[in-house]
Amino acid sequence: MGVLNVTPDSFFDGGRYFDLEPALARGLEMVAEGADVIDVGGESSRPGAQPVPEAEELRRVVPVIEALTRHVRVSVDTTKRAVAEAALSVGATLVNDISASLWPVAASGAVGWVAVHMSGTPRTMQDDPRYDDVVGEVHGFLVERARQALDAGVREVWVDPGIGFGKTARHNLTLLHHLPALVASGFPVLVGTSRKGFLGVLAAGPGEEPVPAAQRLPGSIATATWAMLAGAAMVRVHDVTAVSRSATLVGSTRSASDLTPAAARTSPVGAGRPGLGAR
Ligand code: HH2
Numbered sequence: 186m187g188v189l190n191v192t193p194d195s196f197f198d199g200g201r202y203f204d205l206e207p208a209l210a211r212g213l214e215m216v217a218e219g220a221d222v223i224d225v226g227g228e229s230s231r232p233g234a235q236p237v238p239e240a241e242e243l244r245r246v247v248p249v250i251e252a253l254t255r256h257v258r259v260s261v262d263t264t265k266r267a268v269a270e271a272a273l274s275v276g277a278t279l280v281n282d283i284s285a286s287l288w289p290v291a292a293s294g295a296v297g298w299v300a301v302h303m304s305g306t307p308r309t310m311q312d313d314p315r316y317d318d319v320v321g322e323v324h325g326f327l328v329e330r331a332r333q334a335l336d337a338g339v340r341e342v343w344v345d346p347g348i349g350f351g352k353t354a355r356h357n358l359t360l361l362h363h364l365p366a367l368v369a370s371g372f373p374v375l376v377g378t379s380r381k382g383f384l385g386v387l388a389a390g391p392g393e394e395p396v397p398a399a400q401r402l403p404g405s406i407a408t409a410t411w412a413m414l415a416g417a418a419m420v421r422v423h424d425v426t427a428v429s430r431s432a433t434l435v436g437s438t439r440s441a442s443d444l445t446p447a448a449a450r451t452s453p454v455g456a457g458r459p460g461l462g463a464r
Contacts, residue, residue, distance in 0.1 A: 187215030196231040219429035226262030232311040251275035288334035297341030304351025354383035368416030377421035378408035
């Protein structure tokens, strides 16, 4: 899932794709890079973000979604019912919902729905996040919401632990570590770590300031790859080329691991791929 923020203030790509033309160009570029879904958002949910009025969010996202749905599956990243409905009316087929409350819209539109866990609201969520049992609370919440959505008739229900949404770096790492337990719930899992603040905290040396978003690509690749190995069915990323290359490489390594040297020469993993037989 490629991230496309049609906003002036998103923490990483804010302002880059605020106008229709650059937004469309970036969406199509991510499709060429290997994205299966483009996630279009018109309201930043970064820590401290201020809400965007409904009319303004509609103005930002609807033309972009309408144009992209001719080329690729589009999800709408919103917490507003009217924005989700407008997005579906122009062809979006997935509602990506950090409020985890819009399943009735997905049910009536016969589209997919992503339940994301968030503690609090973006404005205050990083003030002092606390859990007694972060894994139990996040997984329990998601499975409950996902079942509600299924009962309401949504046929495609995703769950997402909401990395960075009211969580410390330790909470995020714990959730990533225990991702297989969420995968075991049977709902397809989506994970978004891309360029997030905890990667900056983890990449900094002792006593150093967190590394800025522009320098968090290694952490994005590593954690997206970790999530896929742990069973996530989709990762939400800004850097589609880098992450899909990592996924291909790790996937090839995995499927090559049980090949004997003789089988490797004739296997699709080794055969016909320039350079793979070289060393
Ligand atoms: N993260 C962000 C926004 N939407 N949706 C899902 N399902 N999972 C996530 O982890 C997730 C999400 C925040 O990232 P971004 O859109 O890049 O930034 P901003 O909120 O500043 O626009």
